[in-house]
Amino acid sequence: GGAAEPPPKLVLDLERLAHIPAEKAGPLQRYAATIQSQRGDYNGKVLSIRQDDLRTLAVIYDQSPSVLTEQLIGWGVLDADARRAVHTEDV
């Protein structure tokens, strides 16, 4: 991205996430629930997460951050805009 523009935020759609079967989304569902609990942020329909958390989740899912991002976009859990958040950091 351009130097003047901050990377887009990674915003999880919690309602969509809740409808993905647990055998696929279980680790992400537990991770998001942990962040909500740590923040005391229980009533949101969405949850903004750290860039670092996507890297951690990629390790958990044994995928690259960009492949995981594509999967989450496919589930409707991340906005397509999230692509720009990973590609700026992809190594």
Ligand code: C2E
């Ligand atoms: P922490 O990392 O020591 O952050 C302490 C407080 O600093 C947070 O309290 C929050 O008020 C603020 N803070 C830190 N980083 C950010 C940020 O990027 N954006 C905003 N808006 N505020 C920030 P809070 O929210 O009550 O969180 C308590 C603790 O829960 C955090 O301590 C951290 O250990 C964990 N946590 C909360 N949200 C996340 C998250 O999205 N990812 C991860 N990995 N941990 C989180």
Ligand code: C2E
């Ligand atoms: P934004 O980050 O674009 O978020 C837009 C709206 O999405 C928020 O409206 C809120 O309804 C929802 N949202 C986004 N992330 C979260 C989340 O992690 N948890 C929950 N429960 N809801 C979330 P809202 O609250 O009226 O905030 C409007 C704007 O104000 C935000 O736009 C952001 O730019 C700023 N803002 C609000 N709270 C914080 C904060 O704790 N830290 C920072 N840095 N900015 C904040």
Ligand code: C2E
């Ligand atoms: P945000 O609050 O708008 O913060 C944008 C970026 O500013 C963060 O991206 C991080 O690089 C930096 N930043 C903001 N506050 C702090 C801080 O207290 N300490 C440090 N070291 N850096 C800070 P990042 O980490 O990718 O987080 C993206 C978004 O995730 C944040 O946007 C916020 O909406 C949410 N978030 C992350 N961590 C926390 C947290 O601990 N508590 C809460 N309430 N929200 C968080």
